[in-house]
Amino acid sequence: MSSSSSIKTVEPRSIYNPRNEVYHDLHPSEIRLVQLLPGQWADKIHCRLQHAYLANRPSYKALSYAWGSPRATRPILVNGCQHAVTVNLESALRRLRRVNSDVVIWIDALSINQSDHEERSAQVELMHDIFALTEEVIVYLGEVTSDDFTTLTKSVPTPATVFHFDGTDNEKLDIFELGAPRRRPTTGDTEKDHLPAFDYTTRQFLDTKYQRRLFEGLRQLMLCRWWNRIWVIQEVVVPETVTVVYGSATAPWEMFVNAARWDSRNRTSSAPLNFPREYSTVLAYFSRFILDINHMRELWRHGKQTSLLLLLRRFSGRRASDDRDKVYALLSLVRNQTSIFPNYSLTVPEVFQATVLDIIRTTRSLGVLAGDLGRKDRQDLPSWVPDWSTVYDDSDRRRDGMKNFNSTDGCAVYVQDEYTAKYTGIIEYLDDIEKAFKAKTGAKLDQVERWSVKWLSVILGTTDWMDYAPPEGTQASHEGVERFLAARGDAVCLRHIGSGIIELAGLHFDRIKFVGQPAISDDMLLSTIRSWGRLLQPHLQSLNERYLAREGNSLGSVFRRTLCADTIRTGSDTKGFTNRRLRNSAKDHASIAAWFLQGEQSEVKVDETLSIVSISDELRQFSSLFEDLGDLDSLLRDVPSQIDSAIRSATTRRTLFLTARGHMGLGPAKMREGDSLSILLGGKTPFILREAATRSISDHGYNKRQCFEVVGDCYTHGLMDGEAMRKWRRIHGKGKLAEKESEGAELDMTLVTSQVKGLTIEGEGENIKKGYIYLV
Incomplete structure (x- = not known):
């Protein structure tokens, strides 16, 4: 479709804003397109702004780029007026400009009046459609900055190199080989043999000048600011066609994806091609960035749902000039699963809080609170609000994939907003129950008055709820x-x-009594975990007796399951991952023991022909942790990579803890003695909470309430599968909630009022009372 039929130039008599010589007000569903006028390489950039209705399907390209520093600008002409743009944008326009014809392109910095917050909010809502309807998205990475490569000059353009991702590219690749002839491979006909960087000849000389130039070029490419920009996710996921421009080189997005997939397959193959560490680091970094984005592209193309929480965690490391865009840039990819809309009149803390509450409302769970919430760059956020402006750690990301836990046994959470009527939360939840009831049974409730005793009893499947209702009141039901x-x-x-x-x-279940050294350094992980073993030494007998009596498992078994959070992860980036519980797999337990004992064996000569490998005397002190597996010397073996990965995933930036009543677990690095091990209903894991100042709570007559800060989630052995919730349910009778379990029970809870408030946990000389927990 030609642009002339759907793009109109705004005349002076149109909705002209006299306060701005460049921008005229936009109608709803209308966008501005940039007409980049033709010119020679060294000519000044000239542009015109045109209005277009997206419904008319105008023909245009869209630019995806990093703005660059707002303090480093160059002048261009827009509608005949001088207009300052960043150096990176001016360079992009110079690269994209043609000599003999116009280029019509959508560019956020020019197409949106950045000083108009109302327009900015409205246009951000349209950005999904803008990038979905474009004929092509041009990703401008920037100019090549390495001294070994050509750089941009004002006077002479670098000849363009266009890759087509086919056989015609070989001649262009040969340019980079600096005269090193490409020979036919003499090894097996493998996929990597056909890649000039990895053919038989160059594999023999991994430190050649050619390979150094190749990997340095890749490193420089990955240093471009575009890769760290949050908006690029939407800009690459949504469109059909994406073309990458880097200096004078142009290539299709699919070429990058193919390279990243090769690297991922190589790293997980049985006979991987090994590179020097610095090369492997560059390749892994490249592959992760490409595959993360392309995974979202594939989900989008197949119409699959993607949660906002997954997007925030996967891409939180990307940067934005405005922290609110850490959320707003991802909204269009959620496919109507959120009630959040771009609103630049809200502050960053308000946006992040609203996002957390919306995710809880949508997922009916507290999964958004998982992770190390104490790790924040911003200091103006409540403890229960993640800092979306900081980088979400790789170890946290791996733990997110472990969905096997269910500490509150499927308890759902519904949200009551600050400015809504008191029971709107329960009303919304019952609306969902009614829809599910109708879908399951096909029953019609149209003739039954909503919120009547009959209606509630039908959708809840019982009349027991009436035992919990007060005798009178307008909202007794x-x-x-x-x-x-x-x-x-x-x-x-x-x-x-x-x-x-x-x-x-929630329940304040226990108090933290001992905290180990946090596992901060990957290089020191083994020595740190051994220090955890020493922490247990003074309590070996009492803990072993407690675990045997409580669950029939030894202290050693509990310790080994804790080291990997009772989860072994298998799979790969390309094939996907699955998780299985460790439980009592003898093979896995032996492998974990081998991991703990690695590097400390010595060879003992028995005679001239026989020698055996033996555990060092230093590690004999830990024999009680592995004695249920047999002789220590028999445990020495190769450690499967999945065991090593499971332990590192579970323990990185975590620490071992013991509670006053003997529970063992892994928690946030910043947890400390005296913190509370708590169960928050709706959470998949227990949480570590810390006492904060008391606050006046208006919902209860401005009474002073003890408040708590969320330190983070934790793995606690024996509390990951609903154990506390099953006991919670057993002690609640029909409305008379003051029963006690029999003497000697491990957990003794008494509800001292008629509401779910005032729970008391008796344990080792301390009473911890709470039903409602207040988080700040």
């Missing part, structure tokens, strides 16, 4: 249902009270 669902552990309300405070149901 609402209150009764809310208490009933909480008592059964089916669903609980999270109330946003305001001022960064939320209220939710």
Whole structure:
């Protein structure tokens, strides 16, 4: 479609804004396109702004680039007026300009009036459509900056090199070989033999000048700011056609994807091609960035749903000039699963808080609170709000993939917003239950009055909820249902009270008594974990007796399962990952023992013909942790890579802890003695909380309430599969919630009021009371 039929130049008499000589007001669903006028390489850049309706399907390209420093600018002409743009954008326009014809292109910095917050919010909502309807997205990485390569000059353009991702590219690749002839491979006909960087000849000389230039070029390419920009995710995921421009070179996106897939397959193959460490680091970095984005492209093309939480975690390391864009840049990829809309009148903390609450509302869980919440760059966020402006750590990302845990036994969470009526949260939740009930049974409830006793009893499947309702009150049914669902552990309300405070149901289950050295350095991981073993030494007998009595497992078994968070991950980047629980697999336990004992064996000569490998005396001190597996010397073996990966995933930036009542686990590096091991209903794992100042809570008559900060989630052996929740349910009778378990029970809980409030956990001389927990 020609641009002339769908793009109109705004005349002076149009909706002209006298305050701005460049920008005229946009109608809804209207965008601005940049008409890049032709010129020679050294000519000044001239542009015109044109308005177009997306519904008319105008023909245009879209530019994806990194803005660069706003303090380093160059002048161009826009609608005849001098206009300052960043150096990177001016360079991109110079590269894209043609000599004899116009180029019509959408460019955010020019197409959106950046000083108009209202227009900016509206146009950000349209960006998904803008990039979905473009004929081509041009990714401009920037100019080549290495001294070994050609750089951009003002006077003479570098001849263009266009890669087509086919056999015609070989001649261009040969240019980089600096005269080194390419020979036919004499080895097997493998895929990598056909890649000139890895053919038989160059594999023999991995340190050749050619290969050094090749990997230095890749490193320089990956240093381009574009890779770290948050908006590029949407800009590359949504369009059909993506072309990458780097200096004078142009190549299709698929060429990058193919290279990244090769590297991923090579790293997981049985006979990988090995590179020097610095080369491998560059390749891994390149592959991760490309495959992360392309994975989203494939999901999008197949119409699959992607959660906002997954996107925020996967791409949180990307940068934005405005931290609010860490959320807004990803919204269009969520496919109507969020109620968040771009609103630049909100502050960054307000946007991040609203995002967390929306994710909880959408997922009906506290999964968004998983991770090390204490790791923040911003200091103006509540402890329960992740800092989306900081980098989400790789170890946190790997732990996110472990969805085997269910510490609150499937309890759902619904949200009560700050400025809504008291029971709107439970009303929304019951609406969902009603829809599910109708879908499952096909029953029609149109003739039944909503919120009547009959309607509630039908969709809840019981009349037991009436035992929890107060005898009178205008909203007695609402209150009764809310208490009933909480008592059964089916669903609980999270109330946003305001001022960064939320209220939710939970248990302060135990107190942290001992904390080990945090596993910060990957190189020191083994010595750190051995220090955890020494931490257990004074308590070996008592802990062993406790675990045997509680669950029939030895201390050694509990310790080994804790080291890998009871999870072994298998698979690869290309084939996907699956998780399995360690449980009591003798082979896995022996492999974990071998990992712990590695590097400390010595060869002992028995006679002239026989020698044996033996454990060092230093490690004999840990024999009690492995004695259930047999003789220590018999445990020495090769450690499977998946065992090493499982331990590193579970322990990196974590620390071992013991509670006052003997629970063992792995928690955030910043946790400390005296913290609370807590169960927050709706969470998949327990949490580590820390006492904060008391606050006046308006929802309860401005009473002073003890508040807590979230340090992070944790793995706690024996509390990952709903154990506490099953006991919670057993002690709740029909409305009379004051039963006690029999004497000698491990967990003794007493509900001292008629509400889910005031839970008491008796344990080793301390009572911890809470039903509602207030997080700040």
